[in-house]
Amino acid sequence: MNNMTMPTQLPGDKKWKGYTLEQLSYERTVALARIEVEKEVATVNYGRARKGNFGLTASLFSRITNVLTYTDYIVIAVQLYRSLSPLFKKKKK
Numbered sequence: 349m350n351n352m353t354m355p356t357q358l359p360g361d362k363k364w365k366g367y368t369l370e371q372l373s374y375e376r377t378v379a380l381a382r383i384e385v386e387k388e389v390a391t392v393n394y395g396r397a398r399k400g401n402f403g404l405t406a407s408l409f410s411r412i413t414n415v416l417t418y419t420d421y422i423v424i425a426v427q428l429y430r431s432l433s434p435l436f437k438k439k440k441k
Contacts, residue, residue: 367375
């Protein structure tokens with residue numbers, strides 16, 4: 349991916365003369381590309397948050413439902429029924 353040859357000496361070395369214009373241009377281009385990618389990611393995340401679709405994505409939901417079996421759904425339903433049924437019972441005087 350990186351076809352340029354970077355200097356073999358470190359910047360702290362006294363023999364190091366610095367970057368060439370080509371290397372500086374390359375580093376600047378890479379930095380600007382990273383900034384653009386981060387802007388795009390931020391824009392997408394803002395759009396999801398604005399629509400209310402920021403917590404549970406479709407891929408995560410599909411992965412969770414693929415893991416659960418019918419037995420798991422029945423157990424979850426029974427637990428929900430047991431926890432919610434006292435709320436709907438009529439109180440005796």
